[in-house]
Amino acid sequence: MGHQISRRTLFRTASGLAVAGALGTSLSACAGGTGAGSTSSDLTMTWWGSDDRHNAYKKSLAYFQKQNPKIKIRETYQGYDGYFDKFNTNIAGGSAPDLLQMDTALVAQYARKGVLAPLDSYVGKTLDLTGFSKTLLAAGTVDGKLYGVPSGIGVNQLTVNRSGLEKLGLKLPDREWTWADLKKVAQDVHKKSGGKTYGVDDGGGSTLQCFEVFAREKGQTFFSDDGKKLGFTSDTLQEWWEYWAEMRKTNASPPPAITSAAHNDLTKNAVVIGKALFTFDSGVYGAGGSITDAQLDFLPTPQGDFSGAREGNFVNGGVLLCATRASKKVADSVKIMNFFAQDDTAIKDMQLFRGIPPTEKARNLIASGLTETDKLNMENADYISQRVSKASNALPAPVPPPQGADQIWDLLFQSNLAVAFGKKSIKAQLSEFFDQAGGILGG
Secondary structure: OEOOOOHHHHHOOHHHHHHHHHHOHHHHHHOOOOOHHHOOOOEEEEEEOOHHHHHHHHHHHHHHHHHOOOOOEEEEEEOOOOHHHHHHHHHHOOOOOOEEEEEOOOHHHHHHOOOEOOOHHHEOOOEOOOOOOHHHHHHHEEOOEEOOEEOOEEEOEEEEEHHHHHHOOOOOOOOOOEHHHHHHHHHHHHHHOOOOOEEEOOOOOOOOOOHHHHHHHOOOOOEOOOOOOEOOOHHHHHHHHHHHHHHHHOOOOOOHHHHHHHOOOHHHOOOOOOOEEEEOOHHHEEOOEEOOOOOEEEEEOOEOOOOOOOOOOOEEOOEEEEEEOOOOOHHHHHHHHHHHHHOHHHHHHHOOEOEEOOOHHHHHHHHHHOOHHHHHHHHHHHHHHHHHHHOOOOOOOOOOOOOOHHHHHHHHHHHHHHHHOOOOOHHHHHHHHHHHHHHHHHO
């Protein structure tokens, strides 16, 4: 799992979204069951991740149990694939875990099905959320109630091949850059490289990495608050696609064949294969390190360069820790959530394995042990977080995505690709996009 939530990360939740929707009634029916707590005296906790994340969790939980000997924890963990299939099976069978790691893309659906326990009554008592911003907590908040504690700051940023930029005699743009600045530097990359390298990968079909930020700069959201319709206008999407059509035309962005090949395959990302120096896909650098040897740096998603532009960037909560409503050990699960949120030892053990820590206290605690690239990544996330919190014109953080969100995101990507390949005009594709999106959300 990378430090940020990327389009790729969100797409891979599709099976979880689909199964959650398909179980529907079953989830609701089983939500009042006995849960894992009735079959074992242990508190059951489950998560997904890399081996590094597994080891960090296990080390931290061993320390927690020494400090809290009455709480015995039974741990289960795996990779992301199949994680929510197993969770849904456990719910249906009345053996849901007491405490689990939850995807922000799925929390709303599970909360509304009655699977997750609300946490508000513990806040300020056994759950200390000091240092967590309101915008960050929104990632675990559904219909006004808190269901999950964020593990870290997820931001929408560009990853930059800084060493490649410097070899061309170009400087890293300022963090307060605009979309016009991105176009200029991306065109300069192509010119300075003698046509060998494009500037930035094609963002016309991206969601969180760029289009959602672009829409928010105009005061629009990706989805409406109730999740029943899109929150942005046809004019906004048309302007967006026209921007990227110009980027492709001027060789600031690569041709559609490169974009298509990289879809859901990070090893073919334009920066990774050396075809571009800027990318919106945050997975190029994450908790598992870098998949390119280039010296990387990081920048916020550009700002709007028109009168009245709002702050479009936002922060989300990485992954969440949630308790199941059926559990008889919710209070103990909350103690563990509080431990990961505030305990110095846990914070140092987890490092960046669940994302960039959510509080300034936590970020300061781990800063000295980070690599140079980790420090640059964390500094950029911290910069975005502070800028968003100070912005008087920023929209509230996005609501958790509704059922069907994965289909909408894929539709956006494929629609941009159809325009890029010349299969459809922008206006024709706009009409088709909004018709299909309406059917998905309304169906």
